[in-house]
Amino acid sequence: MTSPHREAIRTARSVVVKIGTTALTTPKGVFDASRLASLADAIQARMTAGSDVVIVSSGAIAAGIEPLRLSRRPTDLATKQAAASVGQVALVNAWSAAFDRYDRTVGQVLLSAHDISMRVQHTNAQRTLDRLRALHAVAIVNENDTVATNEIRFGDNDRLSALVAHLVGADALVLLSDIDGLYDSDPRKGNARYISEVTGIGDLDGVIAGGGSSLGTGGMASKLSSALLAADAGVPVLLAAAADAGAALADASVGTVFAPRPERMSSRRFWVRYAAESTGALMLDDGAVRAVVKQRRSLLPAGITDVSGRFHGGDVVELRGLDGTVVARGVVAYDATELATMVGRSTSDLPAEMRRPAVHADDLVAV
Structure with missing residues (x-):
């Protein structure tokens, strides 16, 4: 057959x-x-x-x-x-x-x-x-x-x-x-x-x-x-x-x-996962990794522990666990300097214009 x-x-x-x-x-x-x-x-x-x-x-x-x-x-x-x-x-x-x-x-x-x-x-x-x-x-x-x-x-x-x-x-x-x-x-x-x-x-x-x-x-x-x-x-x-x-x-x-x-x-x-060139990385705590990888949820600033690289809103970045392993790639919503001020903060503590997810679930692909 x-x-x-x-x-x-x-x-x-x-x-x-x-x-x-x-x-x-x-x-x-x-x-x-x-x-x-x-x-x-x-x-x-x-x-x-x-x-x-x-x-x-x-x-x-x-x-x-x-x-x-x-x-x-x-x-x-x-x-x-x-x-x-x-x-x-x-x-x-x-x-x-x-x-x-x-x-x-x-x-x-x-x-x-x-x-x-x-x-x-x-x-x-x-x-x-x-x-x-x-x-x-x-x-x-x-x-x-x-x-x-x-x-x-x-x-x-x-x-x-x-x-x-x-x-x-x-x-x-x-x-x-x-x-x-x-x-x-x-x-x-x-x-x-x-x-x-x-x-x-x-x-x-x-x-x-x-x-x-x-x-x-x-x-x-x-x-x-x-x-x-x-x-x-x-x-x-x-x-x-x-x-x-x-x-x-x-x-x-x-x-x-x-x-x-x-x-x-x-x-x-496909472009996000395989073709796009990443221009930076976001380090995530264990809870954020589970939300992104297992639950396919958006990444919020509260789950980010560190930011590296020089990127702008709309660029593709790597999402890494605490051990440095790349767990996902996604299109980031903020510039690196702007996102650095939001690291670890609850959405409710941020100004209204900063309450969007750092990476929306629709722009995120687990690897």
């Missing part, structure tokens, strides 16, 4: 397909446009079957190595950015040529973590992607490596693809790389157990996920984290090998499937 989650991916009308660097390069790390063309064929078949597809494509830095006559993938930030600058041109041209065979136009969308974290830019990116789809253009999304720094990287576009899947309201996310699914350890070392379906956190007991390759920056740890992020937001995920792209996109019969949460997370709650 076919898994209902595989069936959901097979019949999804809107799909985000993430393609890793290793799927677009030879074993020696040279960008290979013919591999990209083969993937475009599989994606075209899915679109012909009636699905909208947004592509999140890695490979810009790898595509810039040969034109710049570099001997290997650069390790310093400036050369990475230079390689990305050259490689992004080669990469989008390769996608354009591949889809031109099907009389399809492509559009490049470069995003940074900052674009996703800021609500206005987040909305603008959403509008651009939606409009490209409405105009029947194929959106090719990539991290803007030419301006990104190590501190704001997505991680080989794995996390970016999960964020984009929610951004465009996709019905499924397909992660294509050089591995055919999830194993409990490195399959290249032998005795690894294959996991065909992840329906809950218990299915990951004993799983050891490693880091990325010399060309990419993702690795299984990044893919697993991103798959769980998308699934938690309500998007089913398929992790498969790029070599199996045809089957992955046709009927989802290969790879590891991640079951989504039953109800889709709202766009605002």
Whole structure:
């Protein structure tokens, strides 16, 4: 019997397909446009079957190595950015040529973590992607490596693809790389157990996920984290090998499937929990932690023990317990300096204009 989650991916009308660097390069790390063309064929078949597809494509830095006559993938930030600058041109041209065979136009969308974290830019990116789809253009999304720094990287576009899947309201996310699914350890070392379906956190007991390759920056740890992020937001995920792209996109019969949460997370709650950049933290007493986490109630100043960071009303902040553990994230109603004067005070003791919750329950997401 076919898994209902595989069936959901097979019949999804809107799909985000993430393609890793290793799927677009030879074993020696040279960008290979013919591999990209083969993937475009599989994606075209899915679109012909009636699905909208947004592509999140890695490979810009790898595509810039040969034109710049570099001997290997650069390790310093400036050369990475230079390689990305050259490689992004080669990469989008390769996608354009591949889809031109099907009389399809492509559009490049470069995003940074900052674009996703800021609500206005987040909305603008959403509008651009939606409009490209409405105009029947194929959106090719990539991290803007030419301006990104190590501190704001997505991680080989794995996390970016999960964020984009929610951004465009996709019905499924397909992660294509050089591995055919999830194993409990490195399959290249032998005795690894294959996991065909992840329906809950218990299915990951004993799983050891490693880091990325010399060309990419993702690795299984990044893919697993991103798959769980998308699934938690309500998007089913398929992790498969790029070599199996045809089957992955046709009927989802290969790879590891991640079951989504039953109800889709709202766009605002998803942004608060996963996408927004926190600009400060509020420390809570035990009673406030229970109210926020267990009872889903608004956070009042009386339950706050300390304030840190420089933030303004409308910013996203972390809510931490007395031991420093992050228990929730939320949109704060006051500036840091204003809230510092309210710490531990009962609402009835505050002026009328300060009697709103510090973080309203509607703007709060437990983590």
